[in-house]
Amino acid sequence: MARLRAFLIGAIALFALRADASVSFTVVLDALTHDSVAACLETPVETKSVWEDGRIVTYTRVHVDRVIAGSVASEIWVRTLGGEVGDIGQQVEGEAVLRAGQQSLLFLTQWEGSWVVTARGQGQFPIVRDVAGALRLHKNAHAGALLPPQPAAVARVRAATSVVNAASPAADVLDGKSIDDAATEIGGAWRRTHASP
């Protein structure tokens, strides 16, 4: 019992010390898939930052390693806010951060003709190697200062399905999962939220 308590205290400490980063509602799994056009495993290849209408935006060319759900080409440009041009840098906290060579699972949607990461940083799950050498999804710990999920969003999901994970925070559902397990989970959510043609 004492060990259990100590473990719980440690676990709480680890949770408390995760420095999530901007002001957003936490996204639940089915809302994330609903708002996405595709989900894929990708590796950034190159980035180009430019000035657009007074602000810096970055276009990252990513190679799609595996399509998890939806439809997306084998290579696309993903637009994110912030970046560096010359000596000027700009940051928008909570935005997805795509770095060349750093593989992620991305939820993607289209906005004003560009591919963007759905729900900003919450739609990015970097792929990390665990102590046993297996590749796993990692919750983006810097997706902004997070509020609990919107009650209305949760209610909508619960009205549509009784699957527990559907209305759970996407980060909690997918964090630590292997790529195959994540693909299965996302596939289920995709079928629930995207009607068959």
Place this chain on the structure above:
Amino acid sequence: MRRLELAIGALVLFAPSAAHAFCRTTTVAISPSFDSTPDDPCWTDGLPLYWASACVGYSIQQDASKQVSFDDAQTGMETAFAQWTNATCPASGTSTKASIDVRFLGAVACHKVEYNQNGGNANVIMFDDDVWPHDDSNNTLGLTTVTYNIKTGELYDADMEINTAQVTLTVNGDVPQNGFDFLSIVTHESGHFLGLAHTPDTHATMFAHYTQGATSMRNLSTDDVAGICTIYPPDGTRATATGPVPEGSCDPTPRHGYASECGGGGGCQAAPGRAPEGAASFGALALAAVTLRRRRRGAA
């Protein structure tokens, strides 16, 4: 064993505050796979950000919000910034006040985030009641965009967007249990404005999680004070990556001059009917003089 558990519990609760775990925003965006740990609480790649001048100016977009009137927004922002600028630091000579002042420069017409390299600027707080100009309209409540020099870490510009279409903010009176306290949110965002990042300290205003109905973020914790006093110590220096450097003289003019209009236009004037009062009126006159002087000099 019981004592050990209590000791661990106490460590969990108090260690972050005691150790002053505050973090600074740096010139390199945080890697999404970075995990904060007790031994390594902050992302430290890049150079820490800071305002060089002893004074920084900010403006509020003239339309404010259906939820937050212009006057309430001004009062809220002044209160929020005052928390930081009036922080009492460990004594340094005769002064104990953080060496940064934030001044309200009046209303601006421009309603978008921008930084003009070849024109005037404004550090703007703006509200979006109807149309959120980004893709994630359902989830994002607020964004702070900071612009800086990547070789020095000097902040050039900071703009704050608040998505008032999605939530009801409590501006005056008691905050309902499921409500969002405007003052808590802008005090937190003001910390970002001044160069602070999220802290692991759960008691701090700069902690990343806001609890609905709470008002505790209105008041700075010891960790927050340590953060602002480290960046802007009372001795008038700036803590930079290369060591302390002297602050610049007090000039709240945004970089390249003050602009009310988008694109850097409408420089050096407050919007009609929104003339700053008191000290800020003096500030507007000072701005006019400074801007004219700069234009004559053709400063970059």
